[in-house]
Amino acid sequence: MTRHDHPPRHDRSRDPKPGPLSRPTRVDRLRKEGSEVIVTATPAECLALAADFKIPAIRDLVGRFRVAGPSSRLIVTGTVTALVTQTCTVSLDPFEAPVSEPAEVVFTDTDILAGTDAEEVDVPDPIVGNTIDFGTLTAEFLALGLDPYPRKPGIAFTPVIEDAEPGPFDPLGQPPGRQD
16 A cells, blocks of 8 residues: 555544634535635745654745535545655755645545445545535645655765675675685
């Protein structure tokens, strides 16, 4: 399973308050087919998200979503894009990198989820209070798109070997017939 197989399983119904990027949208205000929702983060929201994600900066964060299906089972697809500044894990230098993360989430009425175990079955995310928070969705998919081990372009990791003493298997790595 890759990180793109399933979005993070996050129970939004228990959040005491929304995160730094919140765009709650009432489900009954969405058109039945083909609604588009665009979330554009403000500089202050980008700053707050960067602090939450422990990275130097985020800018130009946009979530573009398309909503389809009946209100009892909404399918949200789209893309989250941003320009992020991360710290190189090799050189420790900050650098900018684009992020473009595809998004696909199924939402359903919370009544349908009664009696199911989210850990055992791939159940849809709940629609809580007849709303979907597209800001939270944008932040979650941005987090998925971040490289957990960012490396500045052109930087390669070269391990430092200090005065390595020859080991008992070193002769096995030499060409046949050569003795040192």
